[in-house]
Amino acid sequence: MLGSGKQDAVKLLSEDHRTVETFFKQFQKAEEGDKEQIARRICTELKVHAMLEEEILYPALRGKIDDADLDEAMVEHDGAKLLINDIEAGGAEADFFEAKVKVLQEQIEHHVKEEEKEWGSLFAQARKADVDLQALGDQIAARKAELMKQADSKGLPPAKTNTLETQ
Numbered sequence: 001m002l003g004s005g006k007q008d009a010v011k012l013l014s015e016d017h018r019t020v021e022t023f024f025k026q027f028q029k030a031e032e033g034d035k036e037q038i039a040r041r042i043c044t045e046l047k048v049h050a051m052l053e054e055e056i057l058y059p060a061l062r063g064k065i066d067d068a069d070l071d072e073a074m075v076e077h078d079g080a081k082l083l084i085n086d087i088e089a090g091g092a093e094a095d096f097f098e099a100k101v102k103v104l105q106e107q108i109e110h111h112v113k114e115e116e117k118e119w120g121s122l123f124a125q126a127r128k129a130d131v132d133l134q135a136l137g138d139q140i141a142a143r144k145a146e147l148m149k150q151a152d153s154k155g156l157p158p159a160k161t162n163t164l165e166t167q
Contacts, residue, residue, distance in 0.1 A: 013049070058073065065122065065128075
């Protein structure tokens with residue numbers, strides 16, 4: 001969630017990670033009747049987060065950090081998007097619903113570790129790169145507000161993959 005003060009892009013995106021981690025914990029503890037609503041919130045948060053990184057952060061970092069790390073992050077996003085779309089399309093009554101949410105959580109935990117927690121992580125590289133993280137943070141905050149408004153009013157379309165073929 002975004003605070004009222006100005007923050008840099010890495011801090012804002014890290015806060016998104018904490019928000020999603022909290023929703024995954026809520027999902028694990030929730031009663032059966034509440035799981036679908038929480039899963040849909042997780043999916044929305046992740047779709048918005050992926051769009052923010054793919055539209056704003058990753059292009060700003062391309063050529064300024066290890067491009068292989070950006071490529072891997074994009075493929076990880078796409079793997080998660082396939083699950084997100086499947087979870088949203090099927091709902092709680094679908095086969096393997098809880099298993100899909102659990103695997104999505106595992107994928108996101110791995111992705112977050114590589115983005116912010118490992119030595120040489122993508123976010124650590126971003127902090128050392130010649131980019132204005134404050135300006136990117138301002139763009140991210142504005143775009144997030146726009147996307148969340150859309151999600152609340154008419155919903156977001158299914159997530160689109162960039163690196164994986166879908167049928």
